[in-house]
Amino acid sequence: VQMTQSPSYLAASPGESVSISCKASKSISNNLAWYQEKPGKANKLLIHSGSTLQSGTPSRFSGSGSGTDFTLTIRSLESEDFAVYYCQQYNEYPLTFGSGTKLEIK
Amino acid sequence: QVQLKESGPGLVQPSETLSLTCTVSGFSLTSYSVSWVRQPSGKGPEWMGRMWYDGDTAYNSALKSRLSISRDTSKNQVFLKMNSLQTDDTGTYYCTRDRGRGYNSRYYFDYWGQGVMVTVSS
Numbered sequence: 001v002q003m004t005q006s007p008s009y010l011a012a013s014p015g016e017s018v019s020i021s022c023k024a025s026k027s028i029s030n031n032l033a034w035y036q037e038k039p040g041k042a043n044k045l046l047i048h049s050g051s052t053l054q055s056g057t058p059s060r061f062s063g064s065g066s067g068t069d070f071t072l073t074i075r076s077l078e079s080e081d082f083a084v085y086y087c088q089q090y091n092e093y094p095l096t097f098g099s100g101t102k103l104e105i106k
Numbered sequence: 107q108v109q110l111k112e113s114g115p116g117l118v119q120p121s122e123t124l125s126l127t128c129t130v131s132g133f134s135l136t137s138y139s140v141s142w143v144r145q146p147s148g149k150g151p152e153w154m155g156r157m158w159y160d161g162d163t164a165y166n167s168a169l170k171s172r173l174s175i176s177r178d179t180s181k182n183q184v185f186l187k188m189n190s191l192q193t194d195d196t197g198t199y200y201c202t203r204d205r206g207r208g209y210n211s212r213y214y215f216d217y218w219g220q221g222v223m224v225t226v227s228s
Contacts, residue, residue, distance in 0.1 A: 035218075042221075043200070045215060090212050091212065095166075
């Protein structure tokens, strides 16, 4: 299953809201996770099952979608949110990831 | 506290074999599965394979002919061996703890190690 993420790059200011899209090449039900990557830190699971926040994920993060189209939304950006985000499907083997979205401060 | 730590050589010669170790703490390898994921610089991650909690394995078909994953539960370690390395195998290699239900593909990664950078070069 190919995962297409967009945009690959996003610039925003603290306090703004942003959305990242992830499209699967075939239906994956809601078997989708979102991860955050920051330099020097272990990758962090943010959301699984399309929209379920992992324990410890701030409520300003939300996930939506099912089937082939998914969205990660971050409301009221904080400085710690500027990072790279990846989607990943786990509906079928091989498990596959999107190519990432780099969120930078405008 | 769940922790995973990868270790291994930073530099591997082309055509040689890569050997990596993932040492885990805070959970049991007989209760949780562990995957290996790699990421070339500037690209998205790639799932390589999984060591199931019962000792069975699952591999990415694209790598299966070169890849072997094993474990030593007494040492809380999972091992990766991949042969015939080429320059496009250069990247950061991670181990992850897997979370899901049943005995199928439907597991995501709830904890990651910090990764180990591997360069394939002569």
